[in-house]
Amino acid sequence: xxxxxxxxxxxxxxxxxxxxxxxxxxxxxxxxxxxxxxxxxxxxxxxxxxxxxxxxxxxxxxxxxxxxxxxxxxxxxxxxxxxxxxxxxxxxxxxxxxxxxxxxxxxxxxxxxxxxxxxxxxxxxxxxxxxxxxxxxxxxxxxxxxxxxxxxxxxxxxxxxxxxxxxxxxxxxxxxxxxxxxxxxxxxxxxxxxxxxxxxxxxxxxxxxxxxxxxxxxxxxxxxxxxxxxxxxxxxxxxxxxxxxxxxxxxxxxxxxxxxxxxxxxxxxxxxxxxxxxxxxxxxxxxxxxxxxxxxxxxxxxxxxxxxxxxxxxxxxxxxxxxxxxxxxxxxxxxxxxxxxxxxxxxxxxxxxxxxxxxxxxxxxxxxxxxxxxxxxxxxxxxxxxxxxxxxxxxxxxxxxxxxxxxxxxxxxxxxxxxxxxxxxxxxxxxxxxxxxxxxxxxxxxxxxxxxxxxxxxxxxxxxxxxxxxxxxxxxxxxxxxxxxx
RNA sequence: GGUCCCAUCGUCUAGCGGUUAGGACGCUGGCCUCUCACGCCGGAAACUCGGGUUCGAUUCCCGGUGGGACCA
Numbered sequence: 344x345x346x347x348x349x350x351x352x353x354x355x356x357x358x359x360x361x362x363x364x365x366x367x368x369x370x371x372x373x374x375x376x377x378x379x380x381x382x383x384x385x386x387x388x389x390x391x392x393x394x395x396x397x398x399x400x401x402x403x404x405x406x407x408x409x410x411x412x413x414x415x416x417x418x419x420x421x422x423x424x425x426x427x428x429x430x431x432x433x434x435x436x437x438x439x440x441x442x443x444x445x446x447x448x449x450x451x452x453x454x455x456x457x458x459x460x461x462x463x464x465x466x467x468x469x470x471x472x473x474x475x476x477x478x479x480x481x482x483x484x485x486x487x488x489x490x491x492x493x494x495x496x497x498x499x500x501x502x503x504x505x506x507x508x509x510x511x512x513x514x515x516x517x518x519x520x521x522x523x524x525x526x527x528x529x530x531x532x533x534x535x536x537x538x539x540x541x542x543x544x545x546x547x548x549x550x551x552x553x554x555x556x557x558x559x560x561x562x563x564x565x566x567x568x569x570x571x572x573x574x575x576x577x578x579x580x581x582x583x584x585x586x587x588x589x590x591x592x593x594x595x596x597x598x599x600x601x602x603x604x605x606x607x608x609x610x611x612x613x614x615x616x617x618x619x620x621x622x623x624x625x626x627x628x629x630x631x632x633x634x635x636x637x638x639x640x641x642x643x644x645x646x647x648x649x650x651x652x653x654x655x656x657x658x659x660x661x662x663x664x665x666x667x668x669x670x671x672x673x674x675x676x677x678x679x680x681x682x683x684x685x686x687x688x689x690x691x692x693x694x695x696x697x698x699x700x701x702x703x704x705x706x707x708x709x710x711x712x713x714x715x716x717x718x719x720x721x722x723x724x725x726x727x728x729x730x731x732x733x734x735x736x737x738x739x740x741x742x743x744x745x746x747x748x749x750x751x752x753x754x755x756x757x758x759x760x761x762x763x764x765x766x767x768x769x770x771x772x773x774x775x776x777x778x779x780x781x782x783x784x785x786x787x788x789x790x791x792x793x794x795x796x797x798x799x800x801x802x803x804x805x806x807x808x809x810x811x812x813x814x815x816x817x818x819x820x821x822x823x824x825x826x827x828x829x
Numbered sequence: 830g831g832u833c834c835c836a837u838c839g840u841c842u843a844g845c846g847g848u849u850a851g852g853a854c855g856c857u858g859g860c861c862u863c864u865c866a867c868g869c870c871g872g873a874a875a876c877u878c879g880g881g882u883u884c885g886a887u888u889c890c891c892g893g894u895g896g897g898a899c900c901a
Contacts, residue, residue, distance in 0.1 A: 460901075469831040470901040513834070522832050524900065561833050561899040584835075590896065619841095622853090626842060630852050649842075652897060656840050659854040669867075704867040715865095735864080768863095783863040791864090799863035 346378030348552050350404075350411070351385045351541070356393030358403045359601040360655065361556070361586035361594045364620040368583060369554040370409040371621075371643035381548060382414035384425045387540050403603050407613050408636045413548075421548040426540050433535040436543050436573070437496050437528055445572040446528055449476040450487050450494045472497065472525040496529040498539075498565060506564040511552075511581045512648045518564040526565060538562060542569045545578060554581040557652075581645055584624055585652040594655060601655060610683065610709025615664035624653045633666060665707035676703050683712035688719050697761075697806045701798035718791045719806065722815055725792035727826040730819075735780030742785035743823040748775070749786055750816050753804070761805040768801055789819030 350366040352358075373380035382404070386392055397415070404411065413419025423429055440446035449472070451459075460470050477499060479487075487494070500523045507517040528539040535543070545553055560582045570577045585593045586601075594601040606616055618634050626649070627634075627642045634642060668676065677699040684695055684702075698716060706712060717723070730742035737745070752771050756763060772782050786800035790807060792815075804812045 464830090464901080467830055468901095471831095516833070518833065522900090526900095556898090557834075558898055564833090582834090585897070587897080593897080623841065628843085630843080632853060651835050653842090654840060656854070659841065662854055665867090701866095705865075707866095732864080765863095779863060787864060793864090795865040797865070799865090801863070 344551060346373055346376035346551050347381060347549055348373040348378065348554055349381040349383050349545070349548065349550050350409075351383045351544075351555070352400055353385045353388065353537075354392050354396035354400065356396040356399060358399060358603045359586075359594045360603055360606075360616065360620050360623075361601070363403065363407070363603050363616075364586060364623060365554065365556055365583055366404060366409055367407075367617060367621060367639075368581070368625070368643075368648070369552075370411075371640055372552055372554060372581075372645065373412075374640045375643050378551070379412045380409070381419070381421070381550070382411035382417075382424065383544060383548070384415055385537060385540070387426050387534050387537055389427070389534070399604070406607075407603075407617055426544065427534075429540070429544065430534065432547070433529065433540060433543055434533065437535070437539070440498070440528070440569075440572060441496065443572055445499050445568070446496050447477050447499055448479075448484060448488075448494045449497045449525075449527075450479075450492050451476060452493075469522075470524070474499075474525060477525075493531040495527045495531050497525040498528050498569065500525055500565070500568065506567055508563055508567045508577065508580060510560070510563075511579055511645045512650060513560070513582060516560070516563070518561075520564075520568075523565055523568075526562075538565065539569070542566050546570070546573070546575045550578050552579045552581055554583065557582045557584045581648070583648060584650060586620075586623060587652050587654045589654060593652070606660075610711070611660065611664050612667050612679075615660065615667045618667075619660040619663050623655065624649050633663070661707050668706055668708075669704060671703075673700065673703060676706075680706070680709060680712060683709045684716065687713040687716045690720050692808060693719065693806060697802070698797075701802055701806075705797045715797050718793050718796065722818065723792040725788075727822050729788050729792070729794060730785055730823065732780070732784050735784035736778055737781055737784050739823050739826045741781060742788070743820065743827055745782050745785040746789055746816055746820050746823065749782065750813065750820065753809075753813060753816070756809075759805075759809045761801065764804050765801045785819070786816070789816045 348369040350369045352362060352366075370380045372378075382400075384397055384400070401416065411417065413421060413424065415422075415424040418424075437446060441448070451472075456472075459473060463470055476494075476497070501520045504520050505517050506520055506523075507515055509515050526538055527536050529535050544550075563580060563582075567577060587593050588595070588601065603616065607613065614635065617636055617639070618632075621634060621639050621643075622632065625643070625647045628644070628647055631642075668679075671679070673696075677696055680699050680702060681695065684698055688695065688698070698719070702712060702715065705715065727739050731738045748771060749768070752767060753764075756767055768782065768786070769779070772779050775782070783800040787796060787803060790800060790803040790812060796803060798806070807815070
């Protein structure tokens, strides 16, 4: 059997990582089986459509490498792939259902439905359409149709018996038919509901594995009844549990952090996001945690999907992102880091590759960068107390002495590069017979004005260059002279 | 409220009748070190509760509790 899976998003202008994960699993399963991955746009609910949303879906899938084989823009033998363009198709199938007696026209208006709702509510009963229009005679129906009365088409659910379906992750699920509502299949404007379009399309597109969010688990029995009525083969169901923001809330639009686009903007790598969400609710059966998309295709299996909802953990994503960053060759890292470095460093006389070198191991996400190197363009105001470090065995007085020694050493130096600086400064340390921190801590402090910096004193001197380094050391000396005198 | 689903460290998870309950993130102690970070080594940290079944339950069954989804 040739595997065909689909990702069927509604174009609501937002792609959070939960949606993306569903797309990923559908893609992985198709590719794992050398099958076909289909993109279908579910826009039957015209009110919810947001401009540009379809483009966002295309863009996100393309960027992450979830390339679809058939879709609105690519075509395929099962098109069209946009539901509203398929509108004529659904009517035909709805008529078939009416003929078979598994669907009926319902002329009940809003007011009647509202009355029904209230009366059921008063008796503390769940809302269920009472089937009044089911009892309409042929003549009555003809009459109403002729009069142009608006109507919907409802699914006629058997009042007896139970429906069972098999889910690949949850196993067999059985529901009493009596608890199911005669749901609307076709709205009064002739548009199918999501519930109906979905079943028809999955069948016509020969989808073998319906991989989707768990929110459809409870409507699946109704879908199954439709498949049965048509005499269609039921696809394999794969329902994936929700991705949660916390124990109480699933990811939502309002929780902006969960949007794929936002993560990219914050300097996360698409590879890390894909890797992380793959692991969120699926495990490969080994303790391996790092995967490229290709490796995921290889390793993926439906059996590894977990039943319980998973809370999205930014910390782990961030860690994974750091892993991917560190694995990059330095040149690649520099390329990615450059725009972020430029946010903080406007000076033109600095070799930015040197900055990338010290940043490489210290970056978990690219947005960390500007804050780490904000001292390069401008020496921040800092307190002489920064020169005091018990561990480095320095205080204001020791630091003053060290900076004076460093200043005269560096003023005399002929070459200004990392190697020379390192050699000369360590020679000074040896000559003075002190712990290296006694020299290097004050140097780093004077050069950066910060308690923590990427890179040490030698590296910073190299980055900043001769003139700026000497100037900053002099500033430090001046500050310390005041502090010690005061 | 009705129906369905779920339940192992704070989080993601392994486990599929007998384990010192494993890994990862995070937290934490140490080493390395030119601060921080990286890296390396260690630590704390979990089977929701109550009944069964069984020689033996984290594991199987029933119920409670908690959480989620769908329908309203």
